[in-house]
């Protein structure tokens with residue numbers, strides 16, 4: 001077995017620490033890995049591609065006529081919110097992926113390598129942003145085909161996408177926390193469904209707040225999903241922008257400030 | 272100073288002193304000392320729950336000890352963890368390959384993380400897959416691999432960066448005899464290449480056939496150290512079994528065997544067993560029993576199981592150790 005060179009290879013010089021640039025490169029490598037995984041896991045691609053398209057079709061054709069009078073009008077109202085809802089579900093992949101790495105021992109291997117301590121987590125979150133962007137463009141594309149029209153301009157549309165991605169970045173910490181606490185990846189999924197479904201449906205994503213029972217309206221209005229959906233609508237279709245965007249940024253900051261330290265602390269305890 | 276100079280400069284590739292690690296009420300390591308010479312294989316032998324994996328995880332910088340210190344290649348595992356990580360390769364107790372990636376992708380991933388350029392990382396992956404008889408499966412997702420293939424890929428993954436030191440945590444547990452023999456062969460090849468190996472195992476014969484030195488741990492404490500030969504001489508690597516034809520003679524057999532083997536034999540259902548260091552004892556036992564007029568139904572000298580070794584060293588059976596653990 002002397003064909004496997006081990007110590008014979010020229011030893012690399014020992015360095016005292018990882019430079020930020022190397023850390024960034026390692027992050028990109030780990031993000032690449034997460035995206036390559038999708039190739040071998042086609043159902044995951046289906047999850048964040050077909051599922052949202054199903055939602056668009058379902059709501060547009062089943063409820064669209066009843067709620068807004070015409071499917072095109074309904075789509076113009078609902079698509080920004082559906083994009084927001086889908087973004088929340090996609091963030092759960094950070095948690096499931098992280099949990100899989102923790103339970104399968106892949107994380108131990110990564111941590112035994114001379115790489116930046118933050119690279120594995122940053123790699124996951126970066127890969128998540130790529131998946132998010134893909135989902136958003138897919139939903140916009142399908143929406144356009146079905147009659148969705150952008151009522152503003154390119155800059156406003158890009159701002160909407162940036163805002164949604166920023167919120168995703170912040171909400172990823174919730175997913176990280178769940179991924180670190182959960183016993184197995186299925187538990188992360190179960191959390192995703194049981195917690196995110198009520199949060200996204202008790203919002204103005206599918207139905208206008210004014211049509212809901214009075215007692216529910218304050219909850220719906222306070223729901224950050226509604227606020228982000230309003231901001232996305234304003235930027236994509238037209239309408240008030242400043243207030244919902246400001247409130248979205250505040251919510252994103254609040255979620256990150258609360259959940260990032262919590263997730264990192266639990267993370268350090270687990271590994 | 273290069274790492275080779277540092278390794279040569281210190282007498283030991285791994286130096287561990289008074290290592291303590293607690294998990295809540297469990298003391299996994301209760302003051303472990305050990306040293307590994309550069310280029311040698313140290314077998315860390317112990318039953319389930321002895322603290323082997325905990326020791327490896329400390330040395331691999333995955334967990335920090337509560338007390339004591341450990342140096343790898345002259346670097347402290349806590350204060351100079353990043354330097355230590357540049358020297359080591361880890362094959363954990365459970366194959367830690369990414370199920371959803373192919374064999375090649377798993378190895379390229381690690382190569383890229385180690386800063387190896389893409390083409391070189393691919394070449395290294397190919398080289399290792401060839402050497403570990405995984406070329407044919409190289410393009411398949413590893414979730415389709417057999418247990419033995421995963422172990423080999425895991426071992427290959429820990430070699431991507433040309434480590435000076437290799438930690439193998441129970442590398443053959445769960446493998447069939449053929450898989451085990453194959454892996455032993457691979458490990459021997461690595462040792463021939465000059466890599467220093469820390470190997471943990473529950474099997475005495477595995478430590479015996481691979482290790483230059485053995486450290487036996489139990490309850491997080493070192494209970495014996497030595498070369499395989501020294502250890503065998505110390506603990507009696509064989510077990511003598513005698514079953515008299517007539518149960519009445521059990522007491523005589525116990526007396527004879529006890530005197531000759533210089534231990535208190537175990538009796539179970541008419542079968543008398545005792546660890547013996549010297550195989551020459553067998554004919555003497557036969558003669559003495561004959562002299563005493565004992566008719567023997569069954570007489571055998573077999574290699575001790577790890578359980579018997581532990582019984583000899585610790586005074587309690589190995590499985591008891593695993594169950595009771597140790598409470599601080």
Ligand SMILES: Nc1ncnc2c1ncn2[C@@H]1O[C@H](COP(=O)(O)OP(=O)(O)O)[C@@H](O)[C@H]1O
Nearest residue numbers: 294297299318319320321322323324325326596
């Ligand atoms: N992360 C942990 N949390 C709690 N207890 C642990 C943990 N890791 C190991 N232990 C305990 O420490 C002891 C030693 O475990 P380990 O090092 O895995 O032994 P071995 O590898 O020799 O089987 C066992 O009693 C085990 O239950």
Ligand SMILES: [Mg+2]
Nearest residue numbers: 323324364441
């Ligand atoms: Mg173990």
